[in-house]
Amino acid sequence: MLNLKNVSVVARVLTFVLRSFSRLSVVLILCASSGGVFSAGMSTGKMQPLDDASMAAIEGRSGIQLTLRLRNNVSVSGTPIGCSGTPNPCRLGLEFADRSGIWLMLKDYYGSFSINDIRLEGSTLPVVNTGYQDSTRFLANDLTTCLIPGCDPRGRQALNIFYPGNKGAGVYNDLTFFANVGRVALEFDNGSIPGYQRDAATGSVLGFRAADSAGLNSPNRARIEGNAYVFGY
Amino acid sequence: MFLLTRTPYRILLRFQMLAQGIFSFALMVLLTPMALAGMSSMTETELSGVSGTGLAIALDDFRYLTAPTSYFEQVGQNNLGSDCSGTGSSSSNTNCWRRGDLRWYGVSISGVTGSGSHWNESSCDAGSLACPRGGQISWFSPFDNPYLIRAWSPAGMSFDGSDINSDPNNPNKTIYEFLAPTEQPDYKFSFWGEIESGATRNAETDALTFGQGDRLKSQTIIQGNAAGSIFRLFQFTESGNETFGIFYHSRLQGDFRFSVGQNGSGATDVIGAAPVFDNQEGLHFMNVDAYLPFGQLYYQALTVGAVGTGGDFYLELTQLPETANVYNRFYSLDSGDSRGFETARLEVANWDTPCASNDTSCQNYRLSHGYVRYGDWYPGGGGARNAIDGDSDGMFFRKCSGCANFxxxxxxxxxxxxxxxxxxxxxxxxxxxxxxxxxxxxxxxxxxxxxxxxxxxxxxxxATANLGDARIEGLLIQFIRMESCQSGGC
Structure with a gap:
């Protein structure tokens, strides 16, 4: 059991961009579904209806292109918002099982995360093994029963998540990540005040940042190539 | 584009496990659109063949490159002691504890073939340890031997010595696990870094160029793979300490190079600017094979707890209990061997022979005992002794290109x-x-x-000083404890 408490007085903004790269068919449903995913932890937002022209342009259902942007206590430019005062409200607390009332606090906590134009489509796995085959990977607890027929995934259906690999040298725009944790220390519940709202430990063993040397609060940038095949068993 | 939320709020999420939550988040994002995208429907046969146990992730033509100027940073705390203005043996130096910052730039996973590149994007031979980044990795995670994420109930032993999940059809404890392929191709894992001493900047409000300290730039290249590594999360089983437990069995094999010498034309000491490192200088470990077991199902785990009440915390690999069932499994001595010497001798002698399928003592021994092997030579076996200036095996230091011998x-x-x-x-x-x-x-x-x-x-x-090959066998990790130390608090 692990409890997380995220305390902040400023906005978090979560943005999706869904595009068709090949006969997109279900934008509205996808949006609704995605909203449902995140509404578990966040308040429900309003979706935009598709106009007639957009609906008419829908042709098929081969795949989708997805952009995900998440900001936590920062503006679009990465500047922290409202992260001041005592205690600084920009913080994340973790409470582990059997450690009730003791919070591992990530203080002065803010950042952003963005996946740009990742592509998804249905696919099938190859029909020829790779040379690294290990059928025991698909065995059940009894180490005898195969969880997929013949413990053989060849030709099975899979979700293909991919980026095209034809980007030029020096292009790093598939994933951006900015994070700041100014201090790390434990805080303890004190009467009615939960530990995650206290700042009794003013020290810290270290801080953590993920950024880029281009400038203050510039996000860490990465480039991803290849195909990820995800399948169940 | 649409907005989900832009209002102040506070959330409480209860996750059974942190990573489970993270993966749930990621997988819901990725899989929900998939399910609704109306792709080819599964047949009845296919549906009946899915147990729901977990997910398999195969990666083909894969490459992950962080921009050479992008970094992950450990930010140190302010200086302690004197004013830290002195040097050498002066008290204002020796009584000072300087702030230290560490930055890892350009963390990359790439291939040992294809188009290689230095940190400034100039090309290099992807198959060489002179080249930090290579091309794409064909079947980095093979589809027939993939990364696995699953909830699982493997057999093990509790902290009190009782068996757990001894009946696979009626398990009583479930864990979360993330398994690397048991075999995969070699690849490159690389980054360059800055070690900075005595910086004065506020990392949250000042750019890197402000308040600079003394710096050393370095490069790390690992060329090999981590096949067989296992990461697990479970509830620890010690009575009164049934907390969040982490298990990590690390397996690494391949070549390692750490260097600090830069290439003349590509050299730079500007903070945050990516240099080109010399092609051959540095400390090398070749033909490394290492297995380090941190935790055992279910009697040993990495756990977190409080040190006093001042805010410090510990990360601990829990101590082996004084319970015969547990330590007998942990030590796994052969029958009739009460002191362990004969068991160790046989294990070292037969290190390259698989355990028999019914030899649980051998299997348990190899699960709990780690090893680190440098070079291809081993007692009584193959591999040649290295020449004094050998540069293809074992551990060696090598001078930079164009430098004089030492x-x-x-x-x-x-x-x-x-x-x-x-x-x-x-x-x-x-x-x-x-x-x-x-x-x-x-x-x-x-x-x-x-x-x-x-x-x-x-x-x-x-030009090269070869230290030879070395092997550390029978590495038992019975207890590790690391405590945080706030600035001035220890």
Whole structure:
């Protein structure tokens, strides 16, 4: 059991961009579904209806292109918002099982995360093994029963998540990540005040940042190539 | 584009496990659109063949490159002690604890073939340890031997010595696990780094260029794979300490290079600017094979807890319990061996022979005992002894391209005087070289001996100094504890 408490007085903004790269068919449903995913932890937002022209342009259902942007206590430019005062409200607390009332606090906590134009489509796995085959990977607890027929995934259906690999040298725009944790220390519940709202430990063993040397609060940038095949068993 | 939320709020999420939550988040994002995208429907046969146990992730033509100027940083705390203005043996230096910052730039996973590149994007040979980044990795995670994420109930032993999940059809404890392929191709894992001492900037409000300290840039390249590694999360089983437990069995094999020398034309000491490193300089570990087990199902785990009440915390690999069932499994001595010497001797001698399918003692021994092997030589087996200047196996230091050779001095004691190495009974074997270096014929040959600590003038003038191969076997990790230390609090 692990409890997380995220305390902040400023906005978090979560943005999706869904595009068709090949006969997109279900934008509205996808949006609704995605909203449902995140509404578990966040308040429900309003979706935009598709106009007639957009609906008419829908042709098929081969795949989708997805952009995900998440900001936590920062503006679009990465500047922290409202992260001041005592205690600084920009913080994340973790409470582990059997450690009730003791919070591992990530203080002065803010950042952003963005996946740009990742592509998804249905696919099938190859029909020829790779040379690294290990059928025991698909065995059940009894180490005898195969969880997929013949413990053989060849030709099975899979979700293909991919980026095209034809980007030029020096292009790093598939994933951006900015994070700041100014201090790390434990805080303890004190009467009615939960530990995650206290700042009794003013020290810290270290801080953590993920950024880029281009400038203050510039996000860490990465480039991803290849195909990820995800399948169940 | 649409907005989900832009209002102040506070959330409470209860996750059974942190990583489960993270993966749930990621997988819901990725899989929900998939499910609703109306792709090809599954047949009844296919549906009946899915157990719901977990997810398999195969990665083909894969490459992950962080921008060479992008970094992950550990930000140190402010100086302690004196004003830290001094140098050498002055009190304002020796009484000072300087702030240290560490930054890892350009963290990359790439192939050992294809188009290689230095940190400034200039090209290099992807198959060489001179080249930090390679091309794409074909079947980095093979589809027929993929990364696995699953909830699972493997058998194990509780902290009190009782069996857990002994009946696979009626398990009583479930864990979350993330498994690497058992076999995968070699790839490159690389980054360059800055170690900075004495910085004065506020990392949250100042750019890197402000308040700079003294810096050392370095490069790390690992060329190999981590096949067989296992990461697990479970509830620890010690009574009264049933907390969040982490298990990590690390397996690494391949070559490792750490270097600090930069290439003349690509060199830069500007903070945050990516240099090009020399092609060959540095400390090398070749043909490494390492297995380090941190945790055992279910009697040992990495856990977190409080140190006092001042805010410090510990990360601990829990201590092996004084319970016969547990330590007998942990030590896994052969029948009739009460002290462990014979078991260890046989395990080392038969290190390359698989355990028999019914030999649980051998299997348990190899699960709990780690090893670190440098180089391809092993007792009684294959592999050749390395030449004194060998640069393809074992551990060696190598000079930078275009640099002059250096004098290697080996201080190999063949008799030790317990009063100290300068005493008369100490005897040291020297290189078989002339004084001042040169004129050596040292491969496989011993040099003259000297009373005392050795003759440092009998040095070997070389471009590479090979330290040889080494093996650490039977590595038991019974307890590790690391405590955080706030600035001025310890």
């Amino acid at each position: 004098n290697a001095f080996a201080k190999r004691p063949i008799r030790i005087d317990k009063r100290g190495e300068t005493q008369t009974m100490q005897q040291t074997q020297n290189y078989n070289c002339a004084s001042g270096g040169g004129g050596c014929s040292v491969v496989g040959g011993g040099g003259p001996t000297t009373t005392g600590q050795g003759d440092s003038t009998r040095a070997y003038n070389t």
